[in-house]
Amino acid sequence: MAEPLPDLIEEFVTDSMGDDPAVILTALSSQDTVYIASLLESLPVERRLIIWEGVPRDKKLSVLVEMRSDPREILIDATAHHEWASIFSDIDAEDLLELLDSLPTKLVDLAYQTLDSQERKYFREATQFPDSQVGHWVNHELxxxxxxxxxxxxxxxxxxxxxxxxxxxxxxxxxxxxxxxxxxxxxxxxxxxxxxxxxxxxxxxxxxxxxxxxxxxxxxxxxxxxxxxxxxxxxxxxxxxxxxxxxxxxxxxxxxxxxxSAGMDEDEDLFSPVAKSARNRALWLGINLLTAFLASWFIGLFEATLQQVVALAVLMPVVASMGGIAGSQTLTLIVRGLALGQVTSANMRALMVKELKVGGVNGVIWALVIGVVAYFWFTDVLLGVVICLAILFNIVAAALAGVFVPVILDKLKIDPALSGSVILTTVTDIVGFVAFLGLGSLFLL
Incomplete structure (x- = not known):
């Protein structure tokens, strides 16, 4: 029976298993390749390389196939060239296709030469299709x-x-x-x-x-x-x-x-180099900064109002947060529907009406709750009315944006899961701030 993964990770990280490849080989010989792959991905790079040396030679290919690209590439780079002949001894076309993006050209050529004529034919046929198409991943055993x-x-x-x-x-x-x-x-x-x-x-x-x-x-x-x-x-x-x-x-x-949805790559290594991780995440942090400045610019248009009614500044995060959560709920639902092929132009109108009704019901309920809280907090009836109307308007607008933003992005061939949340947050922040501060200027000054 396999030892629980967290326990084995602790043993390897704390060095209680030692650095002896023979000891590591004994510990891993009874484990399946999926388990070993998950273990290696969970270890800091220095320990990972040590454990990799102790992985049974006949399991190394299958372990690499089961791993994500980033941690796999670290092991590939650390493996001596003379070892690859034995690692590739049982490789087939499906394994090579899985490793194709991680292997350097020389190793791809070596693995290809190891394939028999039939497997080479399967490999050539599969590479005629990009990895986003099913023809790239067909099984030939039928x-x-x-x-x-x-x-x-x-x-x-x-x-x-x-x-x-x-x-x-x-x-x-x-x-x-x-x-x-x-x-x-x-x-x-x-x-x-x-x-x-x-x-x-x-x-x-x-x-x-x-x-x-x-x-x-x-x-x-x-x-x-x-x-x-x-x-x-x-x-x-x-x-x-x-x-x-x-x-x-x-x-x-x-x-x-x-x-x-967080602007990250699914293949990113838990222990990838700091510079690489920072570079991968910097783009979306920069995009988020631009959208934040845009929202701040709209707030700046009501600077005089904020100076005279300080309570508006205190309550602004409530308006933005409620709109953002409501919009993200709708966005998640629509993105899933698009991924499953369930959202089309035929049912778009019905879906929009349904989400507007949901937004209206939740908008009324929570607008009243927040309006009452604001009244008792600041003892100002008009302030309660202002935030009540702003919350209602922002939640309804968030429901609309949650439907239209991913659909429009999908039409433009842009992944809605990647950029939808950033755009949606910008929309709900701007709508919420403009509605709240605009109503505040109208009723409170």
Whole structure:
């Protein structure tokens, strides 16, 4: 049984495991590659390099495949050139594709020469598609028969060692074009002379090789099958996307969305160099600074009002915060809907009306609560009315912005998860400040 990861991290970091590769080898020999990869990513770079030396040689390739790009590249750079021949001894096209962006050109060439002719063909075909398209990630282990095959041929095929996640046989014509999909379980109740075409699924989904990986992965997860066939522009069967690959790809997609919302790269190393981390994060800090100055400029337009009614300055953060939270809730919902393909022009109007109603209900409730609190705090009825109206207006505006900002960014081919929150915060801050201070100028001076 694997030792809990936090305990093993503590042992390695505190040096209780020592620096002896033999001791490390003993500790890691019984662990799976996913566990080892997670352990290495969790260690400071100096300790990581020491532990890497003790990782069993036959596991090093699989460990690299399981790691994120940034921490993986550190280990690749630290590995002696003479070790790569043995590390690449069992590499296949899928492994090389996973490592492609991390390996220097010389190592890519070395790994490619290690592949057999069939794996080289798979690699060349996959690299014709960018890694954002499903054709880049197809699995070539599949059950294929001619379109005129009978049940007996299907049963004979099943007597071989079956690939993982293989619950269907794919039928192709003489040109290799996909014809039909037959579930394996249907063969056992059919007569041997029955044509497989007669048992084919009528509505089985087919993935186009140029389809976005997130969309294709969701189709696999919803299909009820262990894998779906992938075809090229000529309908030729080139492979399949199985449920394991689909789950990994969709998990990476959502991790990328979460990290992008903070302006960060999902591959960033926990212990990446300070200069690199600072450089990666500086851009969005700079963008945020510009938007903050823009909001401050709008506040400066009401300098005279703030000088005469100090209470407005005290309550300004409340208005901005309420609008920002309300907007981010709507933004998150819409970004998820866009990612899943659930938000389209057909349902946009209904979605906008619904979010306006939600914003209106929450706006009225919290505007009244904050207005009453402001009245008792400053004993000023007009101040309570001003912040009440400003909160209501800002929450409704935030709901509208939460719908339109990600949709417009998506139309412009800009990732809404990456820049939507920055734009939304700017909108809600400016609207909130202008509404609050404008109403304050009108009612309180």
């Amino acid at each position: 059950l294929v028969l001619p379109a005129n095959a009978k049940v007996r041929e299907g049963l004979r095929l099943l007597r071989r060692e079956l690939p993982q996640h293989c619950d269907s046989i794919y039928l192709v014509n003489r040109s290799g074009q996909f014809s039909a999909l037959v579930k394996v379980n249907k063969l056992f109740a059919a007569q041997e002379h029955t044509s497989l075409v007669q048992l084919a699924e009528e509505s089985a989904a087919i993935l186009d090789a140029t389809e976005e990986v997130s969309t294709a992965s969701l189709q696999v997860q919803r299909s009820g099958l262990s894998a779906l066939p992938v075809v090229d522009e000529n309908s030729k069967l080139i492979g399949r996307l199985d449920i394991t690959s689909a789950s990994e790809l969709i998990n990476e997609f959502y991790e990328r969305q979460v990290m992008a």
